[in-house]
Amino acid sequence: MASLLGVLFDGLAYGMLLFLMSVGLSVTLGLMNFVNLAHGAFAMLGGYVCVVLMQRWGVPFLGALLLAFFASAVAGVVLERLLYRHFYRRSHLDQVLLTIGLVFVAIAIATWLFGSQQQPLRLPPILSGQWTLVGVDLNVYRCFLLAVGAVLAFALTVVLERTRFGAAVRASVDDARVAEALGIRVSLVFQLTFAVGCGLAGLGGALGIEVLGLDPTFPLKYIVYFLLVVAVGGTGSLKGPLLAALLLGVADVAGKYYLPQVGAFILYAIMVLLLIARPQGLVARA
Amino acid sequence: MNAVLRTEALSKRYGDFQALDGISLALPRGARHALIGPNGAGKTTLINALTGTVRPSAGEVYLGDERVTALRPEHRVRRGLARTFQINNLFPELTVLESVLLAACQRTGAALDAWRALEARRTEIESARAILRLLKLEGAEATRTRDLAYGEQRLLEIALALACRPRILLLDEPAAGVPRRESVALFEAIAGLPGDLTVLFIEHDMDLVFRFARRITVLVAGTVLTEGTPQEIATDARVKQVYLGRAA
Amino acid sequence: MRSTFRWLEVAFWLVLVAGYVLWPGKLPLASQVLIAGLFALSYDLVLGYAGILSLGHAAYFGVGAYTAGLLAAHGWGEPISGLMVAGLVAALVGFVTSPLVVRGTDLTRLMITTGLGLLLFELANRLGTITGGVDGLQGVEMQPLLGALRFDIYGRTAYGYVLVVVFVLFLAARRLVRSPYGLSLRGIRANPGRMRAIGCRVDLHLAAIYTFAAAYAGVAGALLTQTTQFVGLDVLSFGRSAELLVMLIVGGAGLLYGGFIGAAVFMIAHHVLSSLDPVYWQFWLGVCLIAIVLVGRDGILGAGRRLLTLRRRRPVTVTAS
Numbered sequence: 058m059a060s061l062l063g064v065l066f067d068g069l070a071y072g073m074l075l076f077l078m079s080v081g082l083s084v085t086l087g088l089m090n091f092v093n094l095a096h097g098a099f100a101m102l103g104g105y106v107c108v109v110l111m112q113r114w115g116v117p118f119l120g121a122l123l124l125a126f127f128a129s130a131v132a133g134v135v136l137e138r139l140l141y142r143h144f145y146r147r148s149h150l151d152q153v154l155l156t157i158g159l160v161f162v163a164i165a166i167a168t169w170l171f172g173s174q175q176q177p178l179r180l181p182p183i184l185s186g187q188w189t190l191v192g193v194d195l196n197v198y199r200c201f202l203l204a205v206g207a208v209l210a211f212a213l214t215v216v217l218e219r220t221r222f223g224a225a226v227r228a229s230v231d232d233a234r235v236a237e238a239l240g241i242r243v244s245l246v247f248q249l250t251f252a253v254g255c256g257l258a259g260l261g262g263a264l265g266i267e268v269l270g271l272d273p274t275f276p277l278k279y280i281v282y283f284l285l286v287v288a289v290g291g292t293g294s295l296k297g298p299l300l301a302a303l304l305l306g307v308a309d310v311a312g313k314y315y316l317p318q319v320g321a322f323i324l325y326a327i328m329v330l331l332l333i334a335r336p337q338g339l340v341a342r343a
Numbered sequence: 344m345n346a347v348l349r350t351e352a353l354s355k356r357y358g359d360f361q362a363l364d365g366i367s368l369a370l371p372r373g374a375r376h377a378l379i380g381p382n383g384a385g386k387t388t389l390i391n392a393l394t395g396t397v398r399p400s401a402g403e404v405y406l407g408d409e410r411v412t413a414l415r416p417e418h419r420v421r422r423g424l425a426r427t428f429q430i431n432n433l434f435p436e437l438t439v440l441e442s443v444l445l446a447a448c449q450r451t452g453a454a455l456d457a458w459r460a461l462e463a464r465r466t467e468i469e470s471a472r473a474i475l476r477l478l479k480l481e482g483a484e485a486t487r488t489r490d491l492a493y494g495e496q497r498l499l500e501i502a503l504a505l506a507c508r509p510r511i512l513l514l515d516e517p518a519a520g521v522p523r524r525e526s527v528a529l530f531e532a533i534a535g536l537p538g539d540l541t542v543l544f545i546e547h548d549m550d551l552v553f554r555f556a557r558r559i560t561v562l563v564a565g566t567v568l569t570e571g572t573p574q575e576i577a578t579d580a581r582v583k584q585v586y587l588g589r590a591a
Numbered sequence: 592m593r594s595t596f597r598w599l600e601v602a603f604w605l606v607l608v609a610g611y612v613l614w615p616g617k618l619p620l621a622s623q624v625l626i627a628g629l630f631a632l633s634y635d636l637v638l639g640y641a642g643i644l645s646l647g648h649a650a651y652f653g654v655g656a657y658t659a660g661l662l663a664a665h666g667w668g669e670p671i672s673g674l675m676v677a678g679l680v681a682a683l684v685g686f687v688t689s690p691l692v693v694r695g696t697d698l699t700r701l702m703i704t705t706g707l708g709l710l711l712f713e714l715a716n717r718l719g720t721i722t723g724g725v726d727g728l729q730g731v732e733m734q735p736l737l738g739a740l741r742f743d744i745y746g747r748t749a750y751g752y753v754l755v756v757v758f759v760l761f762l763a764a765r766r767l768v769r770s771p772y773g774l775s776l777r778g779i780r781a782n783p784g785r786m787r788a789i790g791c792r793v794d795l796h797l798a799a800i801y802t803f804a805a806a807y808a809g810v811a812g813a814l815l816t817q818t819t820q821f822v823g824l825d826v827l828s829f830g831r832s833a834e835l836l837v838m839l840i841v842g843g844a845g846l847l848y849g850g851f852i853g854a855a856v857f858m859i860a861h862h863v864l865s866s867l868d869p870v871y872w873q874f875w876l877g878v879c880l881i882a883i884v885l886v887g888r889d890g891i892l893g894a895g896r897r898l899l900t901l902r903r904r905r906p907v908t909v910t911a912s
Contacts, residue, residue, distance in 0.1 A: 086698075092701065149697035161877030161880065162877035162878060162881070164877075166874070277829070288702045321713050326710060417786075420787075432788070433782070434778055435781065444771075449775070454771050455795075455796070455799070456772055457799075458766055503789055
């Protein structure tokens, strides 16, 4: 019983990370129908920014997290203006080629700057250690992850459903042409969404060092997970990716805990089966 | 009743919008039938529902005695129902002959032959050329579709449909965007099609409609307002109101 | 009129035959290039001709590689029959998976193929007792070709064997793309909706080419196993599928020869650059990809054609009757 709760807890924390890292991808995919396989590179960037700030400049963890968010968001805007925007109307094949190219370049640069080894991260003492709650050991850092994820998911929902900007995003996802005709500047909406999405990926990358590790192959290694979240969760909403990410997190942790010899096999099988059953994602748009 | 194409209370709903509402239509063999009505009346939706690209919310479609409501578009084509599109929907990189050949090969089953060269398909090539001659496109057979004049592309739309050797031909505004003088020629080409072919066409130009249709159905807001001969339609007060009301 | 070989094509294959004299010390590398070229040809049929965006084509390469490897490791070391069985097994896997792939949009295809590729990779990884897992499959021993020609350490037999198999399969693919079926594929790639409106069973056509291409990929994988007498897990890796895409795009998709040109450029560049520093290699690979999509992705062959001011596609030449 205790182990079941422990697995559930770890899985949910892991799922929150996946959600933070892929929510930007799923919203921008719904918005511009743009296949961004380089999304993981923004997460990796956030991770390295966090490590460098903490190790070389002694920036505290929380401050480093915040700066990781901004660094990735800025990188996202720059790349969007420089490269991505020329590709919204191009074929999916072109988008795949461009973003795979970016992934290779990102991996090479990260290797050149930091070497191919895993990056260490020293958590502040307040976030390390265990709590014991009714007989279940709770890792403090994972509690922190869950809390951050929940707060951000809530904040994103509020922004998306209660603000003018959120309404503009939703209208643009529904039908970009109609939104444009209603006076919404879809390209600006997209830039902002893209920046926030990249920023969240960067934040996720920084938060995830402790759980997922950080090395130059990160964008390639986890792109599959991001695609999984998007594929299962559907594009353009928040509920879908959140549900999908939590589900995948729990399934992955449970699979590795209870059936270590089968490992990732179950996850991929679930993905393929889900895609066959619900090609539009778990929470299909009307 | 020996209609070759028939619908029974065909309806299509998009959310709150009733695009088609209980359309019942019957076309006898050899019909030259026009479908008219103001924009948004559901004319193209009706054609889409007939060909199967739109799944109706209710009602049935029959080809002869066979109910085809659940059949996919390609299988309806194989049963003799071909169509053209309002906006050119062609193969820009293929030549005119290749395009028509492509359609002919689907019909004969040659399309699944992966071994013999295209050039060896004498029968299909001959039937494709016959269609091009019928539409006076034979001079352009080696031209790539994207290099064709617009009016010729409209003709190629019809050629592709004819290569399916249909019993029923649905033409969605065949002369859309074509200058007046050419559109008459285009409709003369349509009038010259074999007499046993059933033709249903959408057209906005009333002169052309009255000249080439033998029967007319008027569609308004997804329902059939009335149906009759050109004479009956021309004198129908409700039709006048629909059109004059729109013009006023 | 039969379509005839043009002199450039003849020259292409003659140079490969002359490889025995031109690059005698590099025959093993040349064999690898040819195998990669065949694999890219298979991918060209799927992507370049049928327009199916896949990132999991290594699945069929790997199935062929493991089939040939397992046969040889368990005593069936006769190469030609092993090759055929490998091709058939890969075709079977392609056929079974094709319904999942051919329906849907680019994005779902991308994810399904990626998922299937990863699934097979994990399967091979987990079935370590059969496949050797991460250590690779050991004990692959090939019998002499046609009962007489031993696979020598200089790769002479292997090169000839690969060249003949690749040439035969190439000829069949060449016939296919010039047949009515090939024309249908071009039509489907350009405008699937219109193909349905002229009565084409699009899914059936796509499933057929997918299965056919899977067989080719399987044969390519089997050739790799038989000529190197080893199977590593990387035959199924995502990286192999991604590299395949790069090779085909570099060479030029939809032109039959693009895969071979791309494979040669890719593997020689890899050979040279990664001996300097593997980081260089990845960096320049990425930059090349970005540059290719920015300037237009016709690939080397496409650019060559434009230089020669040849038309991109020859219209069907039908003799007057």
